[in-house]
Amino acid sequence: MTNILFKLESKYPSFTKSEKKIADYILRRPQQIMDMTTHTLANRTNTSPSSVVRFGYKVTEGGFQELKTEVSKYMSARTQPRQLELQANESLDTIKRKMLSRTTQTLCKVSDAVDEADIDRVCMQLKQARTVFIFGFGASYVAARDLFQKLSRVGIDVHCIESVHTLINIIATHDARDCLFVISNSGEHNELEAITRVASDYHLFLISLMGNKDNPITQYTDVDLIYGETDESEVRMAATTSLTAQLFMINVLYYRYLSLDFSNSLDLVTQSKMALNNYKKHLSNIEFEH
Numbered sequence: 216m217t218n219i220l221f222k223l224e225s226k227y228p229s230f231t232k233s234e235k236k237i238a239d240y241i242l243r244r245p246q247q248i249m250d251m252t253t254h255t256l257a258n259r260t261n262t263s264p265s266s267v268v269r270f271g272y273k274v275t276e277g278g279f280q281e282l283k284t285e286v287s288k289y290m291s292a293r294t295q296p297r298q299l300e301l302q303a304n305e306s307l308d309t310i311k312r313k314m315l316s317r318t319t320q321t322l323c324k325v326s327d328a329v330d331e332a333d334i335d336r337v338c339m340q341l342k343q344a345r346t347v348f349i350f351g352f353g354a355s356y357v358a359a360r361d362l363f364q365k366l367s368r369v370g371i372d373v374h375c376i377e378s379v380h381t382l383i384n385i386i387a388t389h390d391a392r393d394c395l396f397v398i399s400n401s402g403e404h405n406e407l408e409a410i411t412r413v414a415s416d417y418h419l420f421l422i423s424l425m426g427n428k429d430n431p432i433t434q435y436t437d438v439d440l441i442y443g444e445t446d447e448s449e450v451r452m453a454a455t456t457s458l459t460a461q462l463f464m465i466n467v468l469y470y471r472y473l474s475l476d477f478s479n480s481l482d483l484v485t486q487s488k489m490a491l492n493n494y495k496k497h498l499s500n501i502e503f504e505h
Contacts, residue, residue, distance in 0.1 A: 219285035344394035358461035402430030
């Protein structure tokens, strides 16, 4: 889940003047509020105890006590030794066993997390959309390219955009007839939130593929394909299980799309294969100069 400090930062612009004073204190000195009462925090921030109480319920369901608990969880997580996914001089057999175990567990979790109604809704939107734009943040660009390659074979006008500025320019000339598909493991990126806000302003249909819904992006999306938390540590050396989860979900989505329009999809895939064979035939007849 998103830590409470990130939640305070994301909600900060909507806070009142008194609430901003309280939020500022917590963000700058999170370790100090664990033993505080509402009166103590009010005195430190030049606000009132009632303001602290209201603030607690505004950012959590359980009020000030739950707020302190959430801060405590975050501080505990920060002080724990960071677990690395690889140790110095690990044997190849150990690495293989680790990866096989992690991959198997990830695939089982994602399979359980698949929501059939959401998958079918995305399939319907992909079929109806005039144009589909795909954007993968960071390492998720690999998954974005995979989705692009698959959808391009079944007659969908699909584009995988890598440049943020290019994507924004394109969004500005499209509307509710078009679709934006964003992919990110955490969704906790200011750039990605800004992109989805712009797309929402222009009324594009928004689909996300992410590890959880507890992030700012889901405020703007129409459908979220959630594959669940992976076992990657905070200090990950590469996107491994998260990318495995994304690719599995994309495969499920793609094959479901094919199955819902099987005959037509099979024809389109066959045409794609024939075009590729035709290209290879022409290529073999071209003499290249050395």
